[in-house]
């Protein structure tokens with residue numbers, strides 16, 4: 001009697017080198033099992049080996065994926081380092097003044113507002129409610145959407161009143177050599 005993989009005692013088929021999983025003698029096994037004997041121990045071993053192989057490969061793929069994401073973010077230039085595109089001369093707008101522009105080329109309209117002697121803000125001009133164009137309400141420190149009386153904070157672009165629930169996407173701007181440059185678009189807003 002030989003102990004099989006499951007701890008049962010049973011005969012070992014010396015002709016085929018197999019031990020049936022139920023531990024019963026080979027003579028009591030169904031005909032299909034006698035005709036097609038399987039090396040059960042080897043079969044279970046191969047299954048475990050395949051599982052381990054699968055887990056190792058899956059883990060390796062995940063590690064490579066994470067590594068790739070880290071590499072990508074490490075080498076992506078920050079928006080502020082982008083050379084940008086000139087969208088206005090500084091002296092073109094008085095404080096509280098505004099102008100529309102596109103950035104990048106072919107984008108939806110953007111709105112640039114001069115908020116101080118050396119400060120500008122810019123946002124996508126389309127209201128996050130139903131896409132009407134917003135206009136500056138500089139005295140209130142807000143942007144106004146006349147379609148359904150929506151309001152956004154001028155400094156942050158966040159909705160402060162009315163139907164809009166999401167902030168206006170911000171366009172990053174920099175002042176260099178007397179001009180205002182658009183240097184990037186905020187990827188996600190809340």
Ligand code: FES
Pocket residue numbers: 127128129130131132145146147148149150162163164
């Ligand atoms: S489209 Fe702006 S409030 Fe509705």
